[in-house]
Amino acid sequence: MKLSKTTTYAVLALECLLCQDGQAGSPMRAREVAERLGIPTDSALKVLQALARGGLLKSTLGRRGGYRANAKPDEVTLLRLIELMDGPITADVPVPANAGSTLVSALDGVCAELRDRSRAELESITLERLIELSNAEDRPALALAG
Numbered sequence: 001m002k003l004s005k006t007t008t009y010a011v012l013a014l015e016c017l018l019c020q021d022g023q024a025g026s027p028m029r030a031r032e033v034a035e036r037l038g039i040p041t042d043s044a045l046k047v048l049q050a051l052a053r054g055g056l057l058k059s060t061l062g063r064r065g066g067y068r069a070n071a072k073p074d075e076v077t078l079l080r081l082i083e084l085m086d087g088p089i090t091a092d093v094p095v096p097a098n099a100g101s102t103l104v105s106a107l108d109g110v111c112a113e114l115r116d117r118s119r120a121e122l123e124s125i126t127l128e129r130l131i132e133l134s135n136a137e138d139r140p141a142l143a144l145a146g
Helices: 005-023 030-037 041-053 078-086 102-124 127-135
Strands: 057-060 066-069
Touching: 005 030, 005 041, 005 066, 005 078, 005 127, 030 041, 030 066, 041 057, 041 066, 041 078, 078 102, 078 127
Parallel strands: none
Antiparallel strands: 057 066
16 A cells, blocks of 8 residues: 555644644644654645644644644544545546456456455554554554454
């Protein structure tokens, strides 16, 4: 599976703001988040705005404004972040089912099943769990449901 750069930035930005809230409690500007993550300010702003529209951040305007986490790490799933940033995970077969082969219908069914399994797995992985894994010394693999 390949995550988009935008989704990856969203995970990192949210984690950055959650850690910031635990320490200082003041909102962070997009520029500060960009500097901490080593990404362009425009990219950080785009990600932060999307996270705010999705309800995961609160945005405060003004001189002392910025972004603040609006969710706990155990409430944010990887599925929610992916779909917020990139749209719904789909099961698209680029050939219509009436293309002259029953194989296309079978392939469509397999893709739909894989989509559903992927969604269930991604829904079970929280930001809290990702943070735990990143802090583990031996970095154990994430055990997925079989």
